[in-house]
Amino acid sequence: MPSSATLTARPRAVVDDRASEVVLDRVGRSFPMRSGTHVVLHDVNLHISPGEVVVVLGASGCGKSTLLRAVAGLDTPTSGRIHIDGEPVRGAEPRCAFAFQEPLLLPWRTLAGNVAIGLPRGTPGEEGRRRVRELLGLVGLADFAGHRPRAVSGGMAQRTSLARALARNPGVLLLDEPFGALDALTRLKMQDLLLDVHAAAPTTVLLVTHDVDEALQLADRVVLLGRDAADGPVSIKDVITVPDDRPRDRGSAVLADLRAHLLEGLGVDRHNGARAR
Amino acid sequence: MTSVSIRDRHSVNAGGVPLTSRRWFRVVGAALVPAALLLLWQLTTAAGVFSPVQLPSPASVYAAALDLLQRGELGYHVAISSQRVVVGFLIGAGLGVAAGALVGLSRLSEVLLSGTVAAIRAVPSLAWVPLLILWLKIGETSKITLIAIGAFFPVYTTVATALRHVDPALVEAGRAFGLRGPTLFATVQLPASLPSVVSGLRLALAQAWLFLVAAELIASAMGLGFLLTDSQNNGRTDRLLLAIVLLALLGKLSDALLGVFERWALRRWA
Numbered sequence: 420m421p422s423s424a425t426l427t428a429r430p431r432a433v434v435d436d437r438a439s440e441v442v443l444d445r446v447g448r449s450f451p452m453r454s455g456t457h458v459v460l461h462d463v464n465l466h467i468s469p470g471e472v473v474v475v476l477g478a479s480g481c482g483k484s485t486l487l488r489a490v491a492g493l494d495t496p497t498s499g500r501i502h503i504d505g506e507p508v509r510g511a512e513p514r515c516a517f518a519f520q521e522p523l524l525l526p527w528r529t530l531a532g533n534v535a536i537g538l539p540r541g542t543p544g545e546e547g548r549r550r551v552r553e554l555l556g557l558v559g560l561a562d563f564a565g566h567r568p569r570a571v572s573g574g575m576a577q578r579t580s581l582a583r584a585l586a587r588n589p590g591v592l593l594l595d596e597p598f599g600a601l602d603a604l605t606r607l608k609m610q611d612l613l614l615d616v617h618a619a620a621p622t623t624v625l626l627v628t629h630d631v632d633e634a635l636q637l638a639d640r641v642v643l644l645g646r647d648a649a650d651g652p653v654s655i656k657d658v659i660t661v662p663d664d665r666p667r668d669r670g671s672a673v674l675a676d677l678r679a680h681l682l683e684g685l686g687v688d689r690h691n692g693a694r695a696r
Numbered sequence: 697m698t699s700v701s702i703r704d705r706h707s708v709n710a711g712g713v714p715l716t717s718r719r720w721f722r723v724v725g726a727a728l729v730p731a732a733l734l735l736l737w738q739l740t741t742a743a744g745v746f747s748p749v750q751l752p753s754p755a756s757v758y759a760a761a762l763d764l765l766q767r768g769e770l771g772y773h774v775a776i777s778s779q780r781v782v783v784g785f786l787i788g789a790g791l792g793v794a795a796g797a798l799v800g801l802s803r804l805s806e807v808l809l810s811g812t813v814a815a816i817r818a819v820p821s822l823a824w825v826p827l828l829i830l831w832l833k834i835g836e837t838s839k840i841t842l843i844a845i846g847a848f849f850p851v852y853t854t855v856a857t858a859l860r861h862v863d864p865a866l867v868e869a870g871r872a873f874g875l876r877g878p879t880l881f882a883t884v885q886l887p888a889s890l891p892s893v894v895s896g897l898r899l900a901l902a903q904a905w906l907f908l909v910a911a912e913l914i915a916s917a918m919g920l921g922f923l924l925t926d927s928q929n930n931g932r933t934d935r936l937l938l939a940i941v942l943l944a945l946l947g948k949l950s951d952a953l954l955g956v957f958e959r960w961a962l963r964r965w966a
């Protein structure tokens with residue numbers, strides 16, 4: 420839980436009514452396998468306040484994407500409940516927008532056409548086109564609006580996918596490693612962009628990453644997923660509230676301590692045989 | 697965008713377009729083999745290798761064409777056969793798209809229908825003829841039904857398979873952005889499967905011509921298939937050859953029309 424001190428210290432008391440509250444209540448997900456049931460997530464409890472930025476950190480294969488898909492209503496948990504603004508998630512959730520781990524753009528549409536998919540239903544044509552142009556400009560792809568996904572790089576496709584999610588003006592923004600395919604510099608730019616967008620319209624953000632520094636730059640809270648036993652189910656191992664307003668000084672001692680703490684948290688998995696990356 | 701593969705680099709000329717992509721070369725190149733065949737035909741008949749009943753000369757086939765044309769029969773045969781193909785193809789392909797979409801999109805209908813359809817498909821086309829004649833008499837309906845059966849299966853199979861193989865992640869992405877039912881179909885599933893659907897249509901058209909001849913050979917008083925049997929019975933090999941040439945031309949022409957549509961579809965959707 421975020422301490423009330425950090426919450427009130429933020430200059431985002433004016434939380435847009437678009438931002439949604441997300442509550443995960445003992446969420447579990449297992450997959451039936453030939454060799455028996457494969458329990459991926461177990462007993463995940465999380466309360467995300469409207470406008471909060473929560474970053475999910477965890478080793479590869481620990482169930483981060485599975486968790487995000489459940490919040491988006493694209494996957495149904497085998498146990499527990501997920502509520503958005505007090506209403507249970509049932510089927511593809513209209514209050515969420517998703518930037519998937521893969522860009523998943525429609526190859527026959529231009530980048531602009533793909534971003535337009537994200538626009539809320541019923542956006543008038545002219546306003547929609549304006550917004551698509553604006554978003555493509557934000558992610559640095561203004562000159563590529565007419566290109567097909569096949570004609571742009573993986574990182575450009577990923578930024579298009581981010582723009583498509585932002586186009587939705589969502590109550591909850593679900594970002595699954597949104598900067599994974601980007602070079603270091605573009606990555607920092609896109610992190611800043613996300614923070615700018617969030618500052619302008621503070622929506623709730625649930626972001627998955629492998630990168631501890633990225634987590635510490637972006638998050639109000641970092642949720643660390645991990646296992647207790649080597650082949651046991653994954654649950655929330657630790658929740659860390661990151662102090663200070665963004666942008667944060669990368670060299671600060673507090674962040675250094677938190678980084679060490681988080682790396683240690685990820686490293687415990689390594690000793691137990693799971694890969695930390 | 698004019699990158700050149702290594703294979704074609706030898707034939708590149710000053711303009712940077714490989715020779716094999718040049719329009720004039722493609723037209724002339726495609727005409728070479730037919731011209732050579734025609735020449736061979738002319739030479740063998742002029743040398744008297746075959747009797748005129750076995751193989752009449754190109755000139756006499758041409759004369760037969762003019763003769764039939766003047767009597768108004770040629771246009772009549774071509775028109776009625778083309779009409780049967782077009783109507784049968786449209787009906788069969790339309791039903792094929794509908795059934796293919798049903799089976800490709802709904803697991804339940806796949807379970808219920810796909811086995812039965814596959815069994816019906818396994819029936820050789822000519823096996824239907826007696827039954828169709830018994831039920832629908834020797835009229836237009838029986839012929840068009842047979843052609844529609846022929847056109848149905850290639851379309852059905854390609855549509856169902858293509859829809860089933862649309863990347864599920866792409867469909868899920870569509871769902872995540874609020875697309876459902878017909879909008880999801882129109883925005884994601886249909887465009888994703890369109891290229892293979894169009895090649896299914898081309899297959900179906902070829903099948904339609906095949907089934908046309910089957911239908912007209914067996915029971916007909918007009919059309920190119922009738923021209924074939926009638927000429928055979930009267931020993932008019934010149935007309936027989938004419939019918940074959942016409943079938944080749946019509947088949948190629950209709951396929952080319954669909955090819956234009958296919959190129960448009962691929963440019964637009966792939």
Ligand SMILES: Nc1ncnc2c1ncn2[C@@H]1O[C@H](COP(=O)(O)OP(=O)(O)OP(=O)(O)O)[C@@H](O)[C@H]1O
Pocket residue numbers: 450457459477478479480481482483484485486520
């Ligand atoms: N449809 C499925 N059927 C069976 N198992 C699945 C399915 N989806 C996910 N899993 C399992 O759930 C586990 C977590 O997968 P998930 O994609 O959520 O991992 P992740 O944390 O996002 O990993 P990464 O960081 O590599 O993206 C994996 O062990 C995977 O095998």
Ligand SMILES: [Mg+2]
Pocket residue numbers: 483484485520595
């Ligand atoms: Mg993942």
